[in-house]
Amino acid sequence: MDASVTWHGRMTFTGTANTGFEVPLGAHPDVGGDNDGFRPLELMGVSLAGCTAMDVISILRKKRQDVTAFEVRVHADQAEEHPHVFTHVKITYIVTGKNVDPRAVERAIELSATKYCPASAMLEKAVSIEHEYRIVEAGAVES
Numbered sequence: 001m002d003a004s005v006t007w008h009g010r011m012t013f014t015g016t017a018n019t020g021f022e023v024p025l026g027a028h029p030d031v032g033g034d035n036d037g038f039r040p041l042e043l044m045g046v047s048l049a050g051c052t053a054m055d056v057i058s059i060l061r062k063k064r065q066d067v068t069a070f071e072v073r074v075h076a077d078q079a080e081e082h083p084h085v086f087t088h089v090k091i092t093y094i095v096t097g098k099n100v101d102p103r104a105v106e107r108a109i110e111l112s113a114t115k116y117c118p119a120s121a122m123l124e125k126a127v128s129i130e131h132e133y134r135i136v137e138a139g140a141v142e143s
Contacts, residue, residue, distance in 0.1 A: 012026055023037070
């Protein structure tokens, strides 16, 4: 995998990789930015969420779970001092569907965390990652 960023002035960059897609990167005005893109560390959170989400939904579909909506949220606590590394990560999986089996969700999360998701495997070497999930019955109102 190859990746690069191109500078566009001030603290504005465009990132790209082998696929050719682009992502804007920017910084807060306090550090000379224009608030015009993702912060690089935010992309680590998005990467982790996307990596495990793709694993989990794929596994749930193979297990014939009737999933109608799915969201993965990543919350990362950060050190107060530079370099503001992640100190703890919590991943929350919100699975909406009809009669979704909690055991299937737990197993899909476990497989993603221990076998399939490279983002999780890399980050877990540096920070503890906690997993939780909620199953919402399709048509029910979530509280």
